[in-house]
Amino acid sequence: MEKRRESIIKKHLSKRLLFIIPGVVAYILNKYAQNHLDWAEQYSRVVYPVLSNAVGFLPSLVKISVSEWLVVLVLLFLLLYIVYYVRKVIISKGTRRMEVYRGLVGIIAMGSVIYFCFTVVSGVNYHRDSFLSYSEYHEEKYSVEELAELCQSLADDLGLVRAQLGADPDLLVQASDDFDYYAQHSVLSLQMLSEQYPVLERSLYSTPKPVVLSKLMSRAGIQGIFFPFTLESNINVDMPVFTIPAAMTHELAHQCGFMQEDEAGFISYLACTQQDDPMILYSGLFLAFDHSISALEQVDPAKALAIKSGLSQTVQLDMVQNEQYWSQYEGVISNVSTRLNDAYLKANNQTDGVYSYNKMVNLLLAEQRYKRSRTSVGL
Known part of the structure; x- marks a missing residue:
């Protein structure tokens, strides 16, 4: 027995x-x-x-x-x-x-x-190959002057687009039906961008989904998560509304097969700029400016301060509110989450870990240099 x-x-x-x-x-x-x-x-x-x-x-x-x-x-x-x-x-x-x-x-x-x-x-x-291999841009070394020029350009655009959103200084409040609207338009943004970059074209874009446990995501310092086992783009709906469209297009970029965080961020910015909707456009510009000004603060703090001081009061308030929102959740959970994400990224061919997100600035600079070269030859 x-x-x-x-x-x-x-x-x-x-x-x-x-x-x-x-x-x-x-x-x-x-x-x-x-x-x-x-x-x-x-x-x-x-x-x-x-x-x-x-x-x-x-x-x-x-x-x-x-x-x-x-x-x-x-x-x-x-x-x-x-x-x-x-x-x-x-x-x-x-x-x-x-x-x-x-x-x-x-x-x-x-x-x-x-x-x-x-x-x-x-x-x-x-x-896989870098997204830049499908674009006209080339990642190279860039000067501090070029970085400052990028920050100033983004700051100017932020002010113009923010003015279109009205005089209301508070963009933290989100209407109940806003999510579906931005989810649909985030997919539209990728579809529009895929006309320029066919590698982003998909026969099925799974629309971004709201997460019920968004407060927990905030405590973990997470804006969105692409879940490969269901191909869903999961979005934190508790964070400031002006950051949500960019988070959606970022996760959709992963859905399109581009997993590198800097490339997903750059694709997100490009997708948001396809739209005329001021909130979506503002979200993409805010994402790009946030990373770019952080990079400039590391190499030329005085210039970065001057650019930030020149922002409109409403844009400055949005930046303060965004920082305050995330700072209230700093703690053990966010630190553990950051370390886990860092380990995950390094294990998946992203040697810079969580700093990979900031590398999108190099891609923004590549786009700026390309546009400037086109302008100089009259194209």
């Missing part, structure tokens, strides 16, 4: 060990993509669109965030799983080591399957 029981346990464990194979396959795929960038690009252009449409189709049919509740269910399952095996270890006498082994193998097997799904749906995209 005891031998039969041991045989059943071994057979059960052998089946679980089979689920480790997908993780090994995913690791090999990632390493191959890292060393064969042409293959990774072909995968992103040919395989990813088909897989992403298949995975994202059903979630795209509903307005709620499927991924939000999927994460909640997975966390609850893991909690129950751990409680179950802790109890098994406590009540078992001669088989405690076996129960620990079974529990650990189960967790490894689940992690293996999740890693495989992540890799085939979006992980390979981290190794």
